[in-house]
Amino acid sequence: MPPDPAASEERSSIPATAGIGLRFQHHQAVIDTRPDVAWLEIHTENYLGDGTPLRYLDAIRADYPISCHGVGLSLGSADGIDRDHLERIGRAIARIEPALVSEHLSWSSVGGHYLADLLPLPMTEEALDLVCSHVDETQSFLRRQILIENPSSYLRYRHSSIPEREFIAAVAARTGCGILCDVNNIYVSACNHDWDAAGYIEGLPPAAIGEIHLAGHSLRQLEGGQAIRIDDHGSRVIPEVWALYVKALHRFGPVPTLIEWDTNVPALDVLLDEASQAAVLLRHAEEGSEHASAA
Amino acid sequence: MPALLEVQIATYRGLVTGDDGEAASFVDGAGLPPAARLNIYRNTFVGTLTTALRLSFPAVYRLVGNDFFESAARLFIEAEPPRSADLDAYGAAFPDFLARFAPAATIAYLAGVARLEWAVNRALHAPDAEALDVSRFAMVEPTAYGRISFLPHPSIGLVRADHPVDDIWRAVLAQNDADMAAIDLGAGPVALLVQRLDTGIDVKRLTEAEWLFAEALCASRPLADAIEAAGSLDMPTALAEHFRMGRFVDFTLTEDARAPD
Numbered sequence: 001m002p003p004d005p006a007a008s009e010e011r012s013s014i015p016a017t018a019g020i021g022l023r024f025q026h027h028q029a030v031i032d033t034r035p036d037v038a039w040l041e042i043h044t045e046n047y048l049g050d051g052t053p054l055r056y057l058d059a060i061r062a063d064y065p066i067s068c069h070g071v072g073l074s075l076g077s078a079d080g081i082d083r084d085h086l087e088r089i090g091r092a093i094a095r096i097e098p099a100l101v102s103e104h105l106s107w108s109s110v111g112g113h114y115l116a117d118l119l120p121l122p123m124t125e126e127a128l129d130l131v132c133s134h135v136d137e138t139q140s141f142l143r144r145q146i147l148i149e150n151p152s153s154y155l156r157y158r159h160s161s162i163p164e165r166e167f168i169a170a171v172a173a174r175t176g177c178g179i180l181c182d183v184n185n186i187y188v189s190a191c192n193h194d195w196d197a198a199g200y201i202e203g204l205p206p207a208a209i210g211e212i213h214l215a216g217h218s219l220r221q222l223e224g225g226q227a228i229r230i231d232d233h234g235s236r237v238i239p240e241v242w243a244l245y246v247k248a249l250h251r252f253g254p255v256p257t258l259i260e261w262d263t264n265v266p267a268l269d270v271l272l273d274e275a276s277q278a279a280v281l282l283r284h285a286e287e288g289s290e291h292a293s294a295a
Numbered sequence: 296m297p298a299l300l301e302v303q304i305a306t307y308r309g310l311v312t313g314d315d316g317e318a319a320s321f322v323d324g325a326g327l328p329p330a331a332r333l334n335i336y337r338n339t340f341v342g343t344l345t346t347a348l349r350l351s352f353p354a355v356y357r358l359v360g361n362d363f364f365e366s367a368a369r370l371f372i373e374a375e376p377p378r379s380a381d382l383d384a385y386g387a388a389f390p391d392f393l394a395r396f397a398p399a400a401t402i403a404y405l406a407g408v409a410r411l412e413w414a415v416n417r418a419l420h421a422p423d424a425e426a427l428d429v430s431r432f433a434m435v436e437p438t439a440y441g442r443i444s445f446l447p448h449p450s451i452g453l454v455r456a457d458h459p460v461d462d463i464w465r466a467v468l469a470q471n472d473a474d475m476a477a478i479d480l481g482a483g484p485v486a487l488l489v490q491r492l493d494t495g496i497d498v499k500r501l502t503e504a505e506w507l508f509a510e511a512l513c514a515s516r517p518l519a520d521a522i523e524a525a526g527s528l529d530m531p532t533a534l535a536e537h538f539r540m541g542r543f544v545d546f547t548l549t550e551d552a553r554a555p556d
Contacts, residue, residue: 074380076299107303110307113376114377
């Protein structure tokens with residue numbers, strides 16, 4: 001099914017081209033060199049205070065559209081989302097005025113303790129109802145649509161009964177939120193759980209896709225001889241993930257695409273080089289969809 | 296089928312205390328045992344928080360080295376897991392933890408350096424605030440000056456230590472071995488004021504009297520009380536310096552300078 005161009009128009013004021021994750025190490029380089037990249041994404045939690053980080057961001061966001069990517073709201077917490085944290089990110093978003101706001105399909109907190117990781121949920125009707133109510137609560141509080149990202153995962157719960165792609169599609173359908181499709185996460189989870197990565201992408205609703213993430217991951221050999229893929233965002237995107245990205249663009253049409261790099265962060269040029277590779281594939285997708293609409 | 300809350304509490308217990316028997320019973324072990332799967336998340340939990348502490352306490356990290364820091368951080372994280380997703384605010388209790396941490400006892404100044412680094416970290420992330428407009432004092436009767444209580448700028452931090460931790464902190468972060476070697480560890484205690492200025496973080500040494508005065512004022516105690524707390528001090532000069540540096544953002548008049556006991 002060809003993508004609906006009208007839906008793409010409405011997605012955001014972030015252009016359907018490549019951006020990079022802005023990390024502290026690159027604040028000064030971005031201010032000094034004003035690199036040729038279409039947009040930047042930050043981790044919302046790194047800018048909750050008013051201090052020095054936000055001053056750098058103020059100097060940068062005048063020239064680049066910003067996407068705020070949250071890692072701490074814990075939309076899947078059974079005992080409710082942390083209203084104090086929601087208010088903190090609400091203040092940051094009001095101040096930063098991002099074009100996109102996103103969070104994860106995962107949980108991080110229980111009983112007032114924060115586990116500093118994006119833990120997978122059991123894929124059950126109970127979890128689906130809960131996540132939907134928390135996405136509703138977040139969208140009403142922020143008075144805007146958010147995007148929800150599919151997580152990478154290293155475990156599944158025995159009592160899960162809904163495939164993850166159906167779960168996230170249902171959250172989008174019931175709450176009106178968008179989907180941040182992390183192609184690397186799909187690849188990592190598919191390898192770790194023996195899923196069909198291409199089938200995952202085919203199962204997502206194109207009109208809901210507001211952004212794509214690409215990143216590197218590592219392959220860790222465990223003591224028992226097994227291997228597991230770890231989503232550490234510490235290297236270049238691997239060819240298998242680029243190939244899956246091409247499939248995603250074919251299905252979704254051109255979508256704002258982000259290069260994420262969080263550990264062993266390299267020179268800014270390396271990120272820009274990865275982004276330019278994504279930009280080439282996005283242009284192909286653009287031409288492809290023009291041909292499709294002309295036909 | 297376990298309820299979601301039950302799964303999350305069991306997983307929390309598994310990651311933080313290592314007691315992962317119940318959590319493992321919920322996890323599909325095909326291809327890899329549940330305990331090994333949970334261990335990946337435990338490593339991320341400890342690793343992410345260790346990194347957050349390393350970023351907030353860079354001089355402590357350099358003073359003790361990677362292995363010592365990681366083992367101290369792991370024990371601290373297990374004892375005091377974060378209460379919120381705002382990791383800039385995580386680590387307030389780390390200096391006290393280091394002060395009680397027996398293996399660190401040989402580095403007598405370590406907890407003091409950590410207290411200074413926490414004040415610096417707080418100053419970096421504190422909200423912006425406009426400095427107090429001193430022309431507003433025109434409204435106050437001179438007889439009421441003693442009842443003025445100030446609201447300090449949110450970036451202000453006050454630290455006292457038994458060793459010259461400001462010199463140690465600067466030398467360690469600059470990786471300047473000559474400066475480090477020149478520090479006289481027996482030079483006695485220091486009283487410090489930390490503040491974020493437009494030019495960056497300022498760490499200033501105060502006299503004991505100036506520090507006590509600043510501490511009382513920053514606790515919003517009335518001026519008359521602060522003068523008494525400071526003892527011998529050139530009060531007008533000290534107060535003018537606080538105004539000049541923008542250390543207060545507001546003031547109120549307390550009803551009584553000293554309530555009767």
